Amino acid sequence: MAADLYDLGDMPPLGHVPARMHAMTIRAERYGPPRGAFAREIVPVPRVEAGYVLVYTMTAGINYNNVWASLGSPADVIAVRRRAGATEDHHIGGSDGAGIVWAVGDGVRGVEVGDHVILSPGDWDERSEDIRLGRDPAASRSMRAWGYESNHGSFGQFCLVRDVQCHPRPEGMSWEVAGGFLAAAATAHRQLFGWHPHVVRPGDPVLIWGGAGGLGSFAVQLVRNAGGRAVAVVSTEEKARVCRELGAVGVLLRTEFDHWGRMPEEGDAEAHAAWSAGVRAFGRRFWEVLGERRGPRIVFEHSGADTLPTSLYVCDNEGMVVTCGATSGYRADIDLRFLWMRLKRLQGSHFATTADCRAVVDLVDRGLLDPCVTSVVEFDEIGEAHQEVYENVHPWGNRVALVNARRGEGAERARPRDGV
Numbered sequence: 001m002a003a004d005l006y007d008l009g010d011m012p013p014l015g016h017v018p019a020r021m022h023a024m025t026i027r028a029e030r031y032g033p034p035r036g037a038f039a040r041e042i043v044p045v046p047r048v049e050a051g052y053v054l055v056y057t058m059t060a061g062i063n064y065n066n067v068w069a070s071l072g073s074p075a076d077v078i079a080v081r082r083r084a085g086a087t088e089d090h091h092i093g094g095s096d097g098a099g100i101v102w103a104v105g106d107g108v109r110g111v112e113v114g115d116h117v118i119l120s121p122g123d124w125d126e127r128s129e130d131i132r133l134g135r136d137p138a139a140s141r142s143m144r145a146w147g148y149e150s151n152h153g154s155f156g157q158f159c160l161v162r163d164v165q166c167h168p169r170p171e172g173m174s175w176e177v178a179g180g181f182l183a184a185a186a187t188a189h190r191q192l193f194g195w196h197p198h199v200v201r202p203g204d205p206v207l208i209w210g211g212a213g214g215l216g217s218f219a220v221q222l223v224r225n226a227g228g229r230a231v232a233v234v235s236t237e238e239k240a241r242v243c244r245e246l247g248a249v250g251v252l253l254r255t256e257f258d259h260w261g262r263m264p265e266e267g268d269a270e271a272h273a274a275w276s277a278g279v280r281a282f283g284r285r286f287w288e289v290l291g292e293r294r295g296p297r298i299v300f301e302h303s304g305a306d307t308l309p310t311s312l313y314v315c316d317n318e319g320m321v322v323t324c325g326a327t328s329g330y331r332a333d334i335d336l337r338f339l340w341m342r343l344k345r346l347q348g349s350h351f352a353t354t355a356d357c358r359a360v361v362d363l364v365d366r367g368l369l370d371p372c373v374t375s376v377v378e379f380d381e382i383g384e385a386h387q388e389v390y391e392n393v394h395p396w397g398n399r400v401a402l403v404n405a406r407r408g409e410g411a412e413r414a415r416p417r418d419g420v
Contacts, residue, residue, distance in 0.1 A: 020045060026038060035387040037070035052163075057097055057158060061398065065147060065148040095121035096184075099154075117166040121146045122137065123150045155401070157403060175409050176373055176402075179400050181364060193226075198297070205295070206223045208231065209302060232252070233307075237253070238396075252289060259274070262309070263275060263309050298322060319345070376400055
């Protein structure tokens, strides 16, 4: 007999939508470090409206979006949504995930109840006027980062997405892998191949910050696959080993340098000289591990304030620094002379296109891209997993949380490099 609430992993009859569900929530009164901000609650199942899809969540990825959500900074995501008319007083995060289509709203295309899908965080309205007039969906006024700017993410027993966010889960791909790689892999793909003419070409040197992290581990592999030469920056010898195994031609340890952060004031000659010595030493070290006196044609950025001054300095003439985030801070200094006098490009890159998503799903399915899902946590460990990201003590690669799935489920033809 159908019920209005089910335990995690206790699947309702296909298509029956219960009234309530388990979710890992954040509330404004708990804003702070993730360990205390997340709490398991029973909340209403989101309503399915036109163009939307309700998914029975199997697994959910861990990423930095919900560190920011838990802190309530740089944006109070609950307050922002309530000012826009939302009624929920809680936030259900999760910007990566996979599951089973459970219900569909009017006008939904491309998915049906019962489909197994991988979910992308690119939440935009394809009916939006600016998209219909040709604007990049990621730049649309309707664009929201699902599970951060928009609610009902993958940390709920059921999650709510637009049909455009659903991508077919390849047969035999485990739920652990399916829910843990798409956001980072597609974002990295666009950074490296979406900004012509600065796309990775055979032989191109590419500097990759955080080479053993979620984004960096994909960037190293994508550069390798394109015939480029990836040089990764990491913090430990263990992570350096991982990057070499993924295909990096060289690795730099950022702990060997101390010039990070905002640039000194122009009038402080001593501090500026020290910074210049540090950044030049970093550049020489890059040449050394590359084996050639040549700067990176592309610098793969996402760390922000601590590294952007160095990135712009070492980037080759007519090269590009491309960034999708700022985990070390948003307020970064650059010396504009390096930008205009050396014809360099500073490019913002926000998530990915639908084509990028399908490309990386196909690469993982064919065994050409390791999803680097290196650890799996239980549903009630979601807060602790984000705490480790916040403190930068998390394992290398990508992490996934079990929601309704059990370990190893759905891997009847698992690939040898699934990583779990």
